[in-house]
Amino acid sequence: MADISATVVKKLRDKTHAGMMDxxxxxxxxxxxxxxxxxxxxxxxxxxxxxxxxxxxxxIANYVHTNGKVCSLVxxxxxxxxxxxxxxxxxxxxxxxxxxxGTPFPPxxxxxxxxxxxxVERERAVLLDLDDMKKKPEAVRDKIVEGRMxxxxxxxxxxEQPFVKDDKITIKALLESKIKAMKENIQIGGFCRWVLGHExxxxxxxxxxxx
Numbered sequence: 001m002a003d004i005s006a007t008v009v010k011k012l013r014d015k016t017h018a019g020m021m022d023x024x025x026x027x028x029x030x031x032x033x034x035x036x037x038x039x040x041x042x043x044x045x046x047x048x049x050x051x052x053x054x055x056x057x058x059x060i061a062n063y064v065h066t067n068g069k070v071c072s073l074v075x076x077x078x079x080x081x082x083x084x085x086x087x088x089x090x091x092x093x094x095x096x097x098x099x100x101x102g103t104p105f106p107p108x109x110x111x112x113x114x115x116x117x118x119x120v121e122r123e124r125a126v127l128l129d130l131d132d133m134k135k136k137p138e139a140v141r142d143k144i145v146e147g148r149m150x151x152x153x154x155x156x157x158x159x160e161q162p163f164v165k166d167d168k169i170t171i172k173a174l175l176e177s178k179i180k181a182m183k184e185n186i187q188i189g190g191f192c193r194w195v196l197g198h199e200x201x202x203x204x205x206x207x208x209x210x211x
Contacts (some may be wrong), residue, residue, distance in 0.1 A: 004028060006113040016041050055187045057084045063097035069196040072101040075189035083184050092178050092186075099164045099171065100191050107158035110188045110206030115157065119208065123152050158188065 004027045012023040012034065018041050026044075030036035055077035064071040076093040083089050100107065109115045127145045136144060154160045159172040179186050190207075194200040202209040 004032060008032075008034065010113065012037055012041075055079055055185055055189075057081050058189070059084050059090065059093055061090070061093035061097045063094065063101050065101055070101050071194050072097045073192040074100060075191070077187045077189045078182070079184045083182050083186075086182065088178070089182065089186070092174075095163075095165065095174075096171070096188065096191070099161070100158070100193050102164045103161055105155040105161070106193050106201055107161060107191070108156045108201065109203060109208050110158045110190065112153050112157050112160065114203070114205075114207040115153075116208055120149075124149060158191065 004024060008027060009020060009023050012018070012027060013020055016023065016038060018026075022041060022044075023037070026037040026040040027034070029040055057080055058075065058077035060073060060075050062071065062073050074093055074096040076089070076096060078084050078089060108119065124145060127148050128141065154162075159170065159175065161171050163169050163171055163174055175186060175188065188206065190203040190205060192200055192202050
């Protein structure tokens with residue numbers, strides 16, 4: 001079976017607006033051939049659900065902390081200009097900016113699949129090299145590491161993080177509530193977090209821009 005990467009699945013989703021699982025199944029059926037997978041989805045007549053519809057409207061919000069040393073930008077996308085001008089949509093974008101600037105663990109990407117592979121592998125290698133891990137039986141190490149990686153994702157992936165204004169809800173759950181309330185697809189396109197004296201954290205289409 002062809003090795004189907006998350007990047008290729010995302011590329012197919014962006015092109016066809018089909019669901020992630022439908023895209024992966026089509027790529028597997030096409031043995032990794034991208035254009036063949038596009039044809040498979042077209043022939044099946046796969047339709048995009050609310051969470052997969054194109055988001056060509058939206059807004060870029062900003063926040064500067066009162067000390068003038070921390071700022072953030074967030075691109076929040078939606079389907080229509082009507083929703084983009086909605087006060088609740090604008091308030092949500094501002095809340096996301098506040099979160100990105102104020103969360104104790106600065107996010108590195110919007111979604112887990114947007115994290116660069118080298119960042120994930122570096123973290124996994126660090127965990128495997130810990131003294132307590134070296135004492136564990138090899139058979140259980142991977143399970144323990146996967147559990148700790150889950151914690152890493154919750155700390156460093158925006159959608160997995162607890163909301164700074166209410167840590168009982170994640171950013172993902174908050175986003176889903178806004179999609180339900182506004183009856184339109186809403187997506188976080190990317191963000192920037194800049195702290196005085198440090199290199200800014202930049203993302204494009206949710207993924208970390210390194211360098």
